[in-house]
Amino acid sequence: MISSATLTLSNIPHKSSPPAGSSIPHPETKSTPASPTPSEPSSPQARRIKSSPQLTRWSRARAIRSGRRLSRPVPQPTGEMEYSYSAFQDRNSSNGSDLGTLSPSSDSGIDGEHVKVVTAGGKSIYMVSDGTGWTAEHAVNAALGQFEHCLVDRVCPVNTHLFSGIDDVERLMEIIAQAAKEGAMLVYTLADPSIAESARQACRLWGVTSLDILGPITEAIASHLGVSPSGIPRWAPGRNSSLGEEYFQRIEAIEFTIKQDDGALPQNLHKADIVLAGVSRTGKTPLSIYLAQKGYKVANVPLVMNVESPRSLFEIDQEKVFALTINPVVLQTIRRARAKSLGFTEDIRSNYCEMDYVKVELECASKIFQQNPVWPVIDVTGKAIEETAAIILRLYHDRKNKCSMPRISKRY
Structure with a gap:
């Protein structure tokens, strides 16, 4: 399964590539880019696409995913450096390395394939995993969050490409060859030590910047526990079935949460692990679904002015209840957009x-929160669903484990 996501969209001037060569350079040898001669015509200035930070964040959040061909044509720069997979095998043979697993069959389609390094355009990051790629993808996205000043303000495009389910060396070599061709960085999570070592050596010999995310953590835990890791991918047939008890608990939690949405079936509130209370448009439903996917049974109860809240909300374990509030200006903006999408008339929209x-309704909700001081009040203004969920789960587990009890009526 292959998917790609474009984080930012822009054009930057093409850079010159290293001079042509037919053999693989030694890992310690770095090739220098060829400088253009005065007689060469100057390349036209690339036009920059104007984009706002809000549009860029929206584009990143709605990352475009599509199929990606490994051997697609790439524009050739003035200078080229060629790598070959067969040369990779020859070098390992001359070094005495035992990499028999790296030898592809004659019909693999990559034996002797020449890979030309292309550094034009935006930088690429390849994420390779023998499973779903969730770990690598989220680790890379978390790290890219530290470079928003560059990605947005200074217009340096970065493209991430996820390759999941890569469990054989032949397929892995195709991806590394393409990474060398594009001058991409390779980030991988490979549980099998032999495949991970093959990736490391191939990247070293082909000059691909690489990072093993899973290996160092696995080694550290193995040293701490004094037990050797299995080396079997998480989703491999030899492992216990992923359709275990935890999986069915998540499915049950999602079904429960959907049935309890928007105050439905208040008599079942005592069965919920977490109960969310707040006025309309404070994000109760998406937050409930997000928590349900983590295995928590969640119910949400809307607080409507002049409408009595269900009695069961105040009769259940009050440590399960979490209150949500929001800035009135933001709430008004959200409600206007929602009313317009639903086609409300001006009379209904005014109320x-x-x-x-909006202010009166928030004040009424605030009075209910004050009457129930055990409920933590979480301000969701400007917070992503993940941020609000992280606060709720921390408080939930602190209360469950009877540690780090929060102050009464503390706002988060």
């Missing part, structure tokens, strides 16, 4: 979206 009504 739902006007600032005076």
Whole structure:
């Protein structure tokens, strides 16, 4: 399974590539880019596409995913450096390395394939995994969050490409060959030590910048526990079935959460692990679904002005209840967009979206929160669902384990 996501969209001037060569350079030898001669015509200035930070964040959040061919044609720069998979085998043979697993069959389609390094365009990061790729993808996205100033303000495009389910060396070599061709960085999570070592050596010999995410952590845990790791991928047939008890608990939690959405079936609130309470449009439903996917049974109860809340909300274990609030200006904006999408008339919209009504409704909800001081009050303004969920789960487990009890009526 192969997917790709474009984080930013822009054009930058093409850089010159290293001079042509037919053999693989030694790992310690770095090739220098060829400088253009005065007689060569200057390349036209690349046009930059204007983009706002909000559009860039939206593009990243709605990352475009599509199929990606490994051997697709790439524009050739002035200078080229060629690598070959057969040369990779020859070098390992001359070094005495035992990499028999790296020898592809004659019909593999990559034996003797020449890989030309292309550094034009944006930088690419390849994420390779023998499973779903969740670990590598989230680790890379978390790290890229530290470079938003570059990705947005200074317009340096970065493209991430996920290759999941890569469990054989032949397929892995195809991906590394393409990474060398594009001058991409390779980040991988490979449980099998032999395949991970093959990736490391191939990247070293082909000059591909690489990072093993899973290996160092696995080795550290093995040293701490005094037990050798199995080396079997998480989703391999030899492992216990992924459709275990934990899986069915998540499915049950999602089904429960959907049935309890928007205050439905209040008599079942005592069966919930977490209960969310707040006015309309504070993000209760998406937050409930997110928590349910983690295996928690969640119910959400809307607090509507002049409408009595269900009695069961105050009769259940109050440490299960979490209150949500939001800035009135933000809430009004969200409600206006929601009312317009639903086709509400101006009369209905005035009672739902006007600032005076919004403020009064938030004040009524705040009075309910004050009457129930055990409920933690979480301000969701400007918070992503993941951030709010992290706060709720921390408080939930702190209370469950009777440690680090939060202050009463503390706002988060």
